[in-house]
Amino acid sequence: MPRRDKGGHDKGDKGAWATTLIITMSKPEQIDLDKLEQELLAAIEAAADLRALEQIRVGAVGKKGRISGLMKGLGALPPEQRKTYGQAVNALKAKVMEALEARKEALAQAELDARLAAENADISLPVRPAPLLEGRLHPISQVMDELTEIFADLGFSIAEGPDIEDDFHNFTALNIPPEHPARQEHDTFYFNERQDGSRLVLRTHTSPVQIRTMMSTKPPIRIIAPGRVYRCDSDQTHTPMFHQVEGLVIDQETHLGHLKWVLQEFCKAFFEVDSVKMRFRASHFPFTEPSLEVDIGYAKQGNEIRIGEGDQWLEILGCGMVHPNVLKNVGLDPAQYQGFAFGVGIDRLAMLKYGMPDLRAFFAADLRWLKHYGFSMLDVPTLSGGVGA
Ligand code: DAH
Numbered sequence: 001m002p003r004r005d006k007g008g009h010d011k012g013d014k015g016a017w018a019t020t021l022i023i024t025m026s027k028p029e030q031i032d033l034d035k036l037e038q039e040l041l042a043a044i045e046a047a048a049d050l051r052a053l054e055q056i057r058v059g060a061v062g063k064k065g066r067i068s069g070l071m072k073g074l075g076a077l078p079p080e081q082r083k084t085y086g087q088a089v090n091a092l093k094a095k096v097m098e099a100l101e102a103r104k105e106a107l108a109q110a111e112l113d114a115r116l117a118a119e120n121a122d123i124s125l126p127v128r129p130a131p132l133l134e135g136r137l138h139p140i141s142q143v144m145d146e147l148t149e150i151f152a153d154l155g156f157s158i159a160e161g162p163d164i165e166d167d168f169h170n171f172t173a174l175n176i177p178p179e180h181p182a183r184q185e186h187d188t189f190y191f192n193e194r195q196d197g198s199r200l201v202l203r204t205h206t207s208p209v210q211i212r213t214m215m216s217t218k219p220p221i222r223i224i225a226p227g228r229v230y231r232c233d234s235d236q237t238h239t240p241m242f243h244q245v246e247g248l249v250i251d252q253e254t255h256l257g258h259l260k261w262v263l264q265e266f267c268k269a270f271f272e273v274d275s276v277k278m279r280f281r282a283s284h285f286p287f288t289e290p291s292l293e294v295d296i297g298y299a300k301q302g303n304e305i306r307i308g309e310g311d312q313w314l315e316i317l318g319c320g321m322v323h324p325n326v327l328k329n330v331g332l333d334p335a336q337y338q339g340f341a342f343g344v345g346i347d348r349l350a351m352l353k354y355g356m357p358d359l360r361a362f363f364a365a366d367l368r369w370l371k372h373y374g375f376s377m378l379d380v381p382t383l384s385g386g387v388g389a
Pocket of ligand 1: 204205206207246247285287288317318319320341342343344
């Protein structure tokens with residue numbers, strides 16, 4: 001049969017000449033089946049992935065594909081050509097289908113291999129540290145957790161109050177009336193005057209939480225209130241914001257012995273020692289009567305402070321029996337109820353227990369400091385395990 005392709009045929013492919021067919025269709029168009037076969041097989045072989053292969057399949061044997069088009073054109077051929085040509089198109093279709101199938105399998109296998117290689121985990125690699133283990137709890141948070149654990153064990157619950165307070169809760173109700181000299185000692189941060197002339201303050205101590213608790217809860221009351229407090233003061237041992245924990249117990253037969261016992265138990269548990277030397281000194285706070293300050297005994301060995309030993313004294317807290325005026329201010333009858341209160345500087349406790357010399361470093365947000373002094377999230381303080389980390 002004469003051959004009139006437009007060149008580009010592989011001259012080395014002798015066998016292809018024998019099967020070359022040239023057909024004339026209704027819209028005269030010459031189709032070289034050999035060439036089409038080579039083209040399709042090459043495209044199938046070159047298909048990079050299953051999607052590309054599918055496109056080739058649709059283009060060849062899909063409804064509007066090239067081979068399907070040839071099939072449809074068969075009817076237009078003279079009968080003598082129809083048979084041979086039909087068989088050749090069918091053979092081409094079978095070959096292409098076979099090649100498609102083979103390539104599909106190869107690609108699917110390659111895709112699976114690639115996925116297996118990518119998802120392969122090298123179990124000999126060291127375990128990457130989990131973010132939870134990398135992060136550190138600030139010593140203040142740690143000490144607050146320790147305090148909570150110790151006092152919860154003694155039957156106390158946690159109370160909270162706002163950082164922005166009014167004059168009544170921060171001062172007046174605590175038996176610090178206007179013009180009282182104690183107000184000057186507090187280095188208070190005041191807000192601008194409100195319309196009625198009053199000024200809100202950043203609370204200068206956690207004691208206003210006593211007032212809020214007594215006004216909202218019926219005795220018996222046993223609470224601690226840890227939180228931030230603010231004073232306009234800054235040097236190596238003072239920062240404008242620091243932390244306190246307030247304690248309050250109100251009941252019908254509460255006395256100084258209870259206060260002493262609670263504080264002793266607290267110090268032993270917190271400093272993790274079997275006995276602590278404590279000294280109760282007479283003092284003055286407007287909201288307690290009598291008022292006491294508590295020192296604990298310590299010994300200094302080199303740079304280390306040992307709590308519970310030695311003959312040096314360190315002041316750690318203020319306390320006393322709640323003043324009858326305070327009880328009256330919150331509507332409690334001092335003839336029926338008494339109680340005790342105490343206030344401790346948390347930052348001070350943390351510095352003492354964990355040997356941190358400069359308070360300002362607490363709030364400098366230096367990650368190196370936090371890595372050194374911080375605590376692992378998983379070191380949850382428990383009394384059974386010793387509250388410290
Ligand atoms: N509020 C006091 C202060 O900030 C500390 C304090 C002393 C609290 C005696 C108390 C207390 O509850 O009874 O200096």
